[in-house]
Amino acid sequence: MTDLPLLRFPGLARFPGLEHAVSTRLGGVSVGPFASLNLSTSVGDDRANVEVNTQRLAAALGVPREHFTTTWLVHSNRVVRADASHRGQMVAQADGVITDVPGLPLIQRYGDCAPILVYDPRRHAVGLAHAGWRGTVVGMATALVEAMAAAFGSDPADMAALVGPAIGPCCYEVGPEVAEAVRRAMPDAPHVLIQPAQVARGAAASNGHRPHLDLWEANRWQLAQAGVGQVEVAGLCTCCRRDLFFSHRGDGGRTGRFGAIAMLRR
Numbered sequence: 042m043t044d045l046p047l048l049r050f051p052g053l054a055r056f057p058g059l060e061h062a063v064s065t066r067l068g069g070v071s072v073g074p075f076a077s078l079n080l081s082t083s084v085g086d087d088r089a090n091v092e093v094n095t096q097r098l099a100a101a102l103g104v105p106r107e108h109f110t111t112t113w114l115v116h117s118n119r120v121v122r123a124d125a126s127h128r129g130q131m132v133a134q135a136d137g138v139i140t141d142v143p144g145l146p147l148i149q150r151y152g153d154c155a156p157i158l159v160y161d162p163r164r165h166a167v168g169l170a171h172a173g174w175r176g177t178v179v180g181m182a183t184a185l186v187e188a189m190a191a192a193f194g195s196d197p198a199d200m201a202a203l204v205g206p207a208i209g210p211c212c213y214e215v216g217p218e219v220a221e222a223v224r225r226a227m228p229d230a231p232h233v234l235i236q237p238a239q240v241a242r243g244a245a246a247s248n249g250h251r252p253h254l255d256l257w258e259a260n261r262w263q264l265a266q267a268g269v270g271q272v273e274v275a276g277l278c279t280c281c282r283r284d285l286f287f288s289h290r291g292d293g294g295r296t297g298r299f300g301a302i303a304m305l306r307r
């Protein structure tokens with residue numbers, strides 16, 4: 042068995058009812074910009090290699106490869122509910138997916154956008170989402186919490202959430218149109234935009250003239266505002282840590298995707 046590292050985070054790992062993991066770019070067979078554990082077939086990588094990578098991930102998690110259940114990411118705030126009939130399927134075009142079916146491994150793919158995992162130990166339900174700046178502006182994290190409340194009767198206060206590895210405030214320089222969209226969408230959280238003078242020196246991708254978006258904090262803030270009891274921020278920048286992750290920004294657009302997985306234990 043090859044060595045395939047999986048990251049787990051203490052805020053979610055303490056729940057025996059939940060399996061969660063974030064894969065890295067290590068442990069796969071893809072080459073070049075997709076080296077090595079690329080999980081996406083839509084970025085130009087060899088399909089056979091992606092399949093081997095996916096099988097390795099499934100083996101490392103101890104789940105049947107054909108059970109991975111996912112969505113077609115469209116940078117929206119749409120959330121779909123996956124039931125047993127969706128096992129192994131691409132459920133729909135959506136950036137959030139929720140389920141209360143044990144043993145159903147939800148997976149989404151990332152290369153800078155933020156993975157958001159939400160677990161409700163009381164209702165034994167889980168949600169997984171994907172939020173870049175677009176998803177953040179349309180309130181993906183908020184929509185995920187609301188969808189779990191509507192579908193499962195979940196009380197946000199019972200929930201524990203993770204904002205996983207994503208491009209950090211150190212590296213996520215944005216243009217004026219993105220900054221304005223964030224300002225309009227989150228008028229009560231101006232701190233998620235970091236002005237040029239405040240950006241730490243030596244940040245990897247700063248020209249010193251544009252604001253940086255704190256995607257971690259924007260999503261943490263949305264989850265907290267929605268009433269989520271506990272939110273953990275991984276604090277791992279995909280762009281700084283290209284030794285561990287794929288980064289669309291850091292790799293100039295040609296790169297792979299790592300995965301975040303959430304599954305209720307039986």
Ligand SMILES: [Zn+2]
Binds near residue numbers: 211
């Ligand atoms: Zn960074």
